[in-house]
Amino acid sequence: MKKEMICIECPKGCRMEVYYGDGKTVEVNGNMCPRGREYAASEIEDPRRILTSSVLCEGLDLRMLPVRTDKPIPKQALLQAMERIRKIRVKEPVRAGDVIAQDFFGANLIATRSATRENV
Numbered sequence: 001m002k003k004e005m006i007c008i009e010c011p012k013g014c015r016m017e018v019y020y021g022d023g024k025t026v027e028v029n030g031n032m033c034p035r036g037r038e039y040a041a042s043e044i045e046d047p048r049r050i051l052t053s054s055v056l057c058e059g060l061d062l063r064m065l066p067v068r069t070d071k072p073i074p075k076q077a078l079l080q081a082m083e084r085i086r087k088i089r090v091k092e093p094v095r096a097g098d099v100i101a102q103d104f105f106g107a108n109l110i111a112t113r114s115a116t117r118e119n120v
């Protein structure tokens with residue numbers, strides 16, 4: 001089978017033709033460097049994405065805390081990951097970069113903003 005793909009590893013954005021079968025990459029054309037082949041192979045064999053979302057806060061100055069995974073997680077786990085995110089409640093102040101959930105589909109879920117206690 002053949003798939004057209006644009007490499008997103010650098011701004012050149014090489015257009016590639018990727019030939020694959022049985023979930024394995026067979027041939028890649030159009031990449032100007034080896035990173036393109038690696039990108040194509042990961043997209044065919046083990047596609048991953050950084051997940052960005054937000055979690056509910058209780059008693060903090062933010063109602064929703066923006067979060068993201070600190071590395072890409074398997075694309076096929078994204079729905080399951082969103083279900084887990086919906087159940088998370090942040091009740092203690094956090095700083096941007098703090099880990100909100102460990103072992104999160106092979107990554108950590110981290111805050112991308114700080115949240116403090118709500119002023120009452």
Ligand code: SF4
Binds near residue numbers: 012031033
């Ligand atoms: S194949 Fe190499 S040169 Fe082309 S977009 Fe990817 S990283 Fe950049």
